Each structure stands twice: as C-alpha cells, then as structure tokens.
Amino acid sequence: MEQLLPILIQEYNVLKQYAKELYKQTSMHEYTKSFDIFDTAILVSIISVLGLWALRNLRFPNKDYNQSYFEYFKAQIFIFLVNYCPGVNSYIEQQKAIALQSFSSSMEKMTSKKTLKIPENGIDSDTMMDKMNEWIERDSKHNGSGKVSGSLYVMPDKQFIKNAQDFCKHFIYSNPMHADLWPATRQMEAEVIRMTGDLFGQEKEGIGIVTTGGTESIILAMLAYRNWGESQKGINKPNIVIPETAHSAFYRAGEYFKIQVRVAKIDQSSFQVDINDLRAKIDSNTVCIVGSFPNFGYGTSDPIEQLASIAKKKKIGLHVDACLGGFTAVFAKDHGVDLGKFDFTLDGVTSISCDQHKHGLAPKGVSTVLFKTKQLREHAFFSLATWSGGAYAVPSMQGSKCGANVAGAWFTLQSIGKKKYIDYSKKIMDATQSLVKSLSEIPEIKVFGNPQINCVAFMSKETWLNVYAIHEILTHQGWTISSVQKPAGVHISLTLQNIGNLKQYVHDIKAAIEKIKANPKEYKKGGEMGTVYGTTQRIPDSKLANQAIKVYLDSLLKI
Numbered sequence: 382m383e384q385l386l387p388i389l390i391q392e393y394n395v396l397k398q399y400a401k402e403l404y405k406q407t408s409m410h411e412y413t414k415s416f417d418i419f420d421t422a423i424l425v426s427i428i429s430v431l432g433l434w435a436l437r438n439l440r441f442p443n444k445d446y447n448q449s450y451f452e453y454f455k456a457q458i459f460i461f462l463v464n465y466c467p468g469v470n471s472y473i474e475q476q477k478a479i480a481l482q483s484f485s486s487s488m489e490k491m492t493s494k495k496t497l498k499i500p501e502n503g504i505d506s507d508t509m510m511d512k513m514n515e516w517i518e519r520d521s522k523h524n525g526s527g528k529v530s531g532s533l534y535v536m537p538d539k540q541f542i543k544n545a546q547d548f549c550k551h552f553i554y555s556n557p558m559h560a561d562l563w564p565a566t567r568q569m570e571a572e573v574i575r576m577t578g579d580l581f582g583q584e585k586e587g588i589g590i591v592t593t594g595g596t597e598s599i600i601l602a603m604l605a606y607r608n609w610g611e612s613q614k615g616i617n618k619p620n621i622v623i624p625e626t627a628h629s630a631f632y633r634a635g636e637y638f639k640i641q642v643r644v645a646k647i648d649q650s651s652f653q654v655d656i657n658d659l660r661a662k663i664d665s666n667t668v669c670i671v672g673s674f675p676n677f678g679y680g681t682s683d684p685i686e687q688l689a690s691i692a693k694k695k696k697i698g699l700h701v702d703a704c705l706g707g708f709t710a711v712f713a714k715d716h717g718v719d720l721g722k723f724d725f726t727l728d729g730v731t732s733i734s735c736d737q738h739k740h741g742l743a744p745k746g747v748s749t750v751l752f753k754t755k756q757l758r759e760h761a762f763f764s765l766a767t768w769s770g771g772a773y774a775v776p777s778m779q780g781s782k783c784g785a786n787v788a789g790a791w792f793t794l795q796s797i798g799k800k801k802y803i804d805y806s807k808k809i810m811d812a813t814q815s816l817v818k819s820l821s822e823i824p825e826i827k828v829f830g831n832p833q834i835n836c837v838a839f840m841s842k843e844t845w846l847n848v849y850a851i852h853e854i855l856t857h858q859g860w861t862i863s864s865v866q867k868p869a870g871v872h873i874s875l876t877l878q879n880i881g882n883l884k885q886y887v888h889d890i891k892a893a894i895e896k897i898k899a900n901p902k903e904y905k906k907g908g909e910m911g912t913v914y915g916t917t918q919r920i921p922d923s924k925l926a927n928q929a930i931k932v933y934l935d936s937l938l939k940i
C-alpha cells in the first residue's frame with residue numbers, strides 16, 4: 382500500500398497533465414478557464430459508478446414488493462418509533478405478552494396431565510394402551526360432527542379407515558431412501574407418482590416427487606424454477622409472479638430461497654387473478670408464474686389456459702397449484718363438468734402440485750409435485766457426490782422419511798379406484814354448486830366469485846354486519862370454519878364429512894345474521910377473529926405484524 386499510493390498519485394498527475402494539455406487545445410478552454418475538468422470528470426465518474434451500483438444493489442430492506450412508497454415510509458416511521466421510543470416499544474412488548482397469555486390459556490384448557498421428562502423406567506404396555514385410547518378419544522372429538530371445514534377429508538367410513546391404518550402400520554419403520562432395504566416401499570413411491578401423473582395428463586411416464594404435503598410440493602417446485610432460471614438463463618435475482626390468493630407456501634419459498642415474490646392483483650368481482658396486472662409484473666428475471674385450481678381462501682380458480690399461453694410466450698414456467706382441487710377436478714369431466722384445461726395436456730403448464738392427503742383421501746403426510754420434464758425435476762433434486770458420509774442424493778426436502786405416508790397414498794388410490802373417485806368428485810362439486818346457490822339467496826352476504834370445485838367463501842354486503850361476527854357465532858355452535866381476509870370473509874372447504882350438513886350450515890348462518898341484526902352494536906368488532914385481524918392490520922410494518930402472530934407459535938409449542 383505504501384508503495385502503491387505514491388505511484389498511483391504520480392500516474393494520476395501524469396494523466397491529469399496530459400488531459401489538461403488536451404483540454405487546452407479544445408474550444409472549451411475559452412469558456413471555463415479556471416475549471417479543472419480532469420478532477421471533475423473523475424469525480425463524476427466515481428459518483429455515477431457508485432450511483433449505478435446503489436440503484437442495482439441497494440434494495441429497501443423491508444419493502445414488500447406490493448407496498449407503496451407511502452406505506453413503506455409509514456412503516457419506516459413506525460419502526461423508528463418502535464426502536465427509539467421506549468414507550469412505543471414497551472407498548473408492543475406488552476401487547477405481545479397479553480396475546481401470549483391469551484393464546485397460552487386457551488392451549489392450557491386443551492391440555493391435561495403434562496409429561497415433562499422421560500420416565501426413569503419405561504411404562505408397561507397396558508398402561509400405554511390405556512394412554513393411547515385416552516389420546517385417541519381426545520383427538521376424535523370433532524370426528525363425524527360434519528361441522529369441520531377441510532382438515533379431515535376421508536369419507537366417514539370406519540372400516541375403510543381401519544383398513545388404511547392396518548395397511549400403513551407395517552411401514553412406519555421403513556424408509557424409501559434405502560431402496561435396497563425396502564424395495565416394496567420404493568416401488569409404492571414410484572407407483573404413486575405414476576398413478577397421480579396419469580390423472581394429470583402424463584401419458585408415458587410419471588415425472589414427479591412424493592413429498593410430505595402441499596407446502597413441500599410447492600417449495601420444491603419453486604426451488605426447481607429458481608435453479609432452472611440460474612442454470613439455463615443466468616438469472617441470479619429470480620422472481621416469481623403469483624396471484625395474491627396463491628397459497629402461503631409460495632411466499633415461504635420466496636423467503637427460504639431468496640426469490641422475489643411479485644404479487645398480482647385479484648379482480649374484485651371474479652376473484653381470479655388480474656391477468657393484465659400479472660403480465661405487467663413479469664420481467665426478464667421472472668422464472669415462473671402461478672395459478673391456483675382453486676385457491677384456498679376464496680375457492681376460486683385462476684384462468685389456467687390464459688396463464689399457460691402467457692408462460693409459453695415468455696418462455697417461463699407455470700405452476701398449477703391443485704393441492705386442494707386436484708383430486709376433485711381431474712374427475713370432473715367424467716361426470717360431465719367441463720372445467721377447462723388445467724393439466725399437462727395444456728402446453729405451457731410445467732408443474733402441478735396435488736395433495737393425496739386432501740381430496741385424494743389418503744392419511745396425512747403425502748402430496749405429489751409433478752413436472753413436465755425430467756430436466757426441470759432434476760433442478761429440485763439434491764445430491765452431494767463428494768460427501769464424507771458417502772455419495773448422497775435425495776429427491777425431496779427430507780432425508781430419512783417414513784414409508785407409512787407413501788403406503789397410505791398407495792393403499793388409498795388402489796382401494797378407492799376411479800369409479801368411486803368420480804362419484805366423490807360429483808358429490809363434492811354438486812354440493813359446492815348448491816351451497817353457492819343457497820348462500821347467494823341470503824341478501825346480507827355475497828359469495829366470492831364463482832367457486833366451482835370444493836371450497837366456498839362469503840363476505841358481508843352490509844356495513845352493520847361484520848362477517849367475523851358470523852364466524853364467532855358459528856364457532857360457538859361447534860363449527861370449525863376459517864376466516865379469510867382482503868376482503869374479510871368466512872370460508873368452508875367441502876369434504877365428504879361435511880357435505881351432508883350444509884343445510885344446517887346455511888341455516889346457522891341465517892340465524893347468526895338475525896342475531897347480529899337484532900343487536901348490531903354488540904357484534905360490531907366481529908369477536909375474537911375481528912380483533913386479531915383488526916390488530917394485525919393496524920400494524921403498518923408486516924414484519925412486526927408477523928412477530929405478533931408468531932406469538933401464537935410460542936404457545937403452540939409450550940407445555
């Protein structure tokens with residue numbers, strides 16, 4: 382450094398001298414006699430280089446893609462207040478403590494006879510069987526109530542459920558990762574992919590990965606697109622463009638893999654993605670776009686055919702999220718309903734996620750992500766040929782995994798068979814139609830868009846009617862349904878367990894509306910859900926709002 386600096390200064394002066402000579406020869410000399418153009422030029426170049434670098438590299442650390450600059454500014458002031466004003470900070474901490482207290486006490490109510498340590502001596506099997514029955518009973522309270530949204534998808538058939546349990550229990554110690562030890566489990570896994578791919582237009586060969594659930598399927602697909610974009614197109618700042626209604630797993634993939642998530646608007650009458658907004662958000666760093674079939678919140682499906690043609694034109698991926706709808710939608714044509722194309726028969730669809738453990742009716746912990754090509758699937762695989770523990774390769778996020786999950790899916794697909802799936806699909810889709818019709822006849826509420834598959838949400842049309850108050854009243858009557866937001870609504874995901882009970886659902890909604898109408902002031906805030914959403918929506922910074930709801934997870938994992 383000591384030697385370099387004088388040399389640099391010397392060089393600089395030589396150059397400067399030379400530049401001055403040049404400068405004197407130009408006509409500029411006449412106008413700016415005292416102006417040292419060389420230093421200025423150097424300064425300007427340095428500033429421009431720095432400016433360009435800043436423009437390309439400095440991103441607003443907290444700015445959501447969809448946040449306006451005004452919202453961002455507001456959030457910054459809020460963060461400043463939280464960080465530097467002890468009063469505001471302690472207020473938030475206090476609110477978090479109150480929330481933790483309230484979540485924890487509701488967990489406490491569901492908890493009994495806590496175990497905090499492993500016993501000195503193992504407990505004998507009779508006692509364990511008693512304990513097992515106690516656990517089973519506690520977990521079965523909602524079974525057969527017909528008042529649960531989604532969650533429990535299998536038909537209420539005790540013998541079928543027992544057969545599934547009997548089948549799976551032999552594979553709880555097996556691990557498809559070791560094909561040599563468990564060749565049958567390996568075969569079941571490959572066959573689950575083949576059978577599922579067949580339903581979605583993979584004619585010659587199944588190309589997919591078995592995962593633990595829809596979330597993992599989606600995360601793996603996004604990983605594949607990110608890696609594909611990097612290796613095939615040299616994209617190192619990838620983004621994906623998703624409808625605002627896309628599942629949270631896409632946002633999670635963005636967080637995990639540092640993919641920018643660009644959120645396309647939802648049309649406020651059809652509740653499908655606004656195609657023009659989505660198209661406008663695609664740029665040269667976009668690796669894929671997404672459509673849901675249907676989405677979880679509102680039950681509406683995005684126009685997959687239009688999305689496919691955009692993806693094809695732009696030479697990027699299109700992921701169809703059929704986690705919820707897949708096993709209902711693939712059989713629609715077999716009972717005479719045309720939902721349009723949404724699978725690999727549509728050029729432009731490059732991956733599909735589909736859950737066996739939802740309307741595939743399998744026991745929990747199994748989903749499949751399908752890919753159009755093996756090359757794309759390979760981008761989701763992980764391998765480490767040089768690992769000290771030996772050459773290592775796995776297809777999904779897990780290392781060792783349980784054979785029972787895949788056995789459950791294999792058992793279910795085989796023992797239900799196509800005819801029954803068609804029948805179930807018809808029952809669920811008919812129930813969806815009739816629920817939409819009944820809800821549309823209630824003047825105070827409105828159904829979100831035109832849900833066709835297996836999930837229906839409604840919102841309030843009246844200012845005096847807080848829709849979360851309906852949710853609150855129904856919850857007290859034993860319903861376990863979901864509240865959605867943006868706009869506020871209540872949704873039910875139809876299953877073979879609850880479709881027989883929808884008349885009751887509509888009746889209870891009507892009664893709840895009457896109750897609120899009689900006393901609108903009392904229900905203005907919308908009960909517990911209304912309060913939770915009210916609080917999180919008042920927090921301008923999404924990171925802080927997220928911190929506030931993470932308090933719930935603390936209580937979930939606490940004993």
Ligand SMILES: *Cc1c(COP(=O)(O)O)cnc(C)c1O
Nearest residue numbers: 594595596628675676677704705
């Ligand atoms: C349930 C669901 C998922 C995620 O599935 P998990 O199995 O809960 O991880 C993804 N997309 C949609 C539309 C869903 O309904």
